[in-house]
Structures are given as structure tokens and as C-alpha cells.
Amino acid sequence: MNLILLGPPGAGKGTQAKKLEDKYGLKQLSTGDMLRAEVAAGTDLGKQAKAVMDAGGLVSDDIIIAMIENRIQQADCAKGVIFDGFPRTVAQAAALETMLAKKGHPLLAAIELQVDEAILVDRLNKRVAEMQSRGEAVRSDDNEETLRKRLQEFRNKTAPIIPFYQGKSLLRSVDGMASIDVVEAAIDKILVGSGAGAAPSAPSAQHP
Template identity: 55%
Template sequence: MIVIFLGPPGAGKGTQAKHIVERYGVPQLSTGDMLRSAVKAETEVGLKAKAVMDAGNLVSDEIVAAIIEERIEADDCAKGFLLDGFPRTIRQAEMLDSILTKKERTVDVVIELQVDEGALIERLRTRIEETKARGETPRADDNEETFAKRLGVYRDETAPLIPFYADQGKLRSIDGMAPVKTVSAEIEAILDPISTAK
């Protein structure tokens, strides 16, 4: 069961990803985590990524794709996996398709969490207030200016994946503004039949 999550920052992908990992026993593959692991393990791709990051540059699509290709060979991915943060662009989606085709696998479903952008900014404000109320420091990227930039990048680069996967018949859209448990139940309704068919 190979699942991709789409949705703007703050849509609740992290919360739902945890639920999927626990319920279906598949790993969540976050590109940031995979990059850090590959660098730490000093794999060939990890060393390439480290050189790029040390120079203060963004890691290329080719390096990220190579890290994903290496990671999905691991035993814990045999039953499937959830991709978080990849693909972010049409080009990356095409690279993913070719990696999976080589392994005779395919993306089963792409779940899009649809949210209202104005409400997302309210959610962000609430999260900042709650963090401060607990006596903790908000995350560095938890500010409205950074958030607005991330939303813009999502709209320009990642949102085109919605029609891309809809054309493949793989897209399922869910109201991400619903209560967490409602969203989880809708995701289960999509994934349960896929997981039992595998």
C-alpha cells in the first residue's frame, strides 16, 4: 500500500500520518528524515547530499529520488509506505513513477487534505498561543510571514499534482477542516479496502 499525502502546510498531514503508521504498520517516509539518515549513515547518496547541504544549497531532485529509491528497498517498506514531503512537483512525481515502475510497484492512492487558507492562518495563531501558554518557544517557521511564503510555494509547485493524480484516477480529496477523528475515519474508509486487498 503506497500512499501519498497532499495538502498545504498546517493541513494536518503530520497528525494523520501518525494515525496511518499506527493503524496499517507502514513507515512514514519523510524526505527530511531520510536525508538526515542517509547523511548520518554516510551512504554514497548521503555523502553527495551532505556536500550539497554543507555548501548551503538545496538538494537536487535526483539526489532526493536516489535516497527514496534506496530507502524503499528496506524490509519495513515491503508492505508499503506513506510518502510525506515528496513528490512536491510534477517532475518529482514522474521520477517517483519511474522508480516504482522499475520495482514493479505503483502508488495506490493520493489523499488530498482540502483546507481553507484563512482558517489555516487562524490554526497557526492558535498553535503559537498554545505553545507559548505551555512555556515553550514556537517553532522558528511558526510565524505568519514564513507561513504565507510556504503556502505560496505549495500553490505554485505542489498544487499542480492534484490534477496530475486525478488524471491517473488515484486522487481522493477529504475535508481537512473537519474534526481530526472525522478526517481519520474518512482516511480509513479509503485505505482499509486497499490494505486488505494487498
């Protein structure tokens, strides 16, 4: 069972991925972690990636997909994986789809956590104010300006993959502004309705 969690920063993807790991035995994959592991291990892919990064470039989609292909064959990915933060572009989505299909483990669903950006910004400001009132340290990037930039980047670069998965009849959407437990239940409903590899028959909310 391979899934993608979609949504902007602050949508709760990490929280829900952890719950899916615990409940279904899936493995959350981070391309950043994979890159660091390949580089540290000195693999051929790691050496290629390191050379690109040392030169100030971006690691190619081909290298990333090859790393994912290697990673999903490891024992802890036997029950399936959760992609969080990847793919980020339509080209990456298409390449990932091709690779997974070749392996015989296609995506079960791309689950979008829909959120209200204005509320996300308000929550951040309240959290920071509460931390400051308690005398706690606040991360330098934990501020409204940075969050707005990250939200804009999501809209510009990653949001276009939403219609890509909608066109593949893989997109399922849930209300990411609901409580953690309600979001978890909505995702469970999607997965239970999907069966083993079948397209979900009763999504909680279809993207318009």
C-alpha cells in the first residue's frame, strides 16, 4: 500500500504519516533522509548526488527516483510507504508513477489535506506569542513571513500535481483543519474503502 500525503506546510502531514506508520506498518519516506544515507554510504547514487550538491546544483529527478526505487525494496518498506514532500512537480509525479508501476506496487491514493492558509498563519502567530510569553526560544524560521513564503512555494510548485492525481482518479481530499482524530478517521475511511490496491470507492471528500 503506497500513499502520497499532499498539503502545504502546517497541514499536519507528518502527524498523520506517523499514525499511518503505527497503524498499518507503512514506512514514511523522506527524500532528504535518503539522500543523506546514500551519500554517507558512499553508493554510486550517493556519489553522483554529492557531486551535484557540491557544485551547488539540484539533484536530478532520475537520481531521486533511483534512490526511492532502492529504498522501497528494503524490508521495512514491505507493507508499503508514505511519500511526504515528494513528488513536488508533475514531472516527478509521472516518473514516480512509472517506477512504481514497473515494480508492481502502484499508488493506492494521493491524499490531500485541505487547509485554510489564513488560519494556519493565525495559529502560528498565536503559538509563537505563547512561547514568547513563557520565555521559550523561538526558531528563527518560525515566523509569519517564512510560513507565507513556504505556502507560496507550495502553491507555485507543488499544487499543480493535485490535478495530475485527480486526472488519474487517485486524488482523495480530507479537511485538514479538523481535529487530528477526525482527520485520521477520514484517512482510515479512504483506506478501508480502497481495498487492496483498488481505487477508493467512498472518499470522504472529492477534490472539486
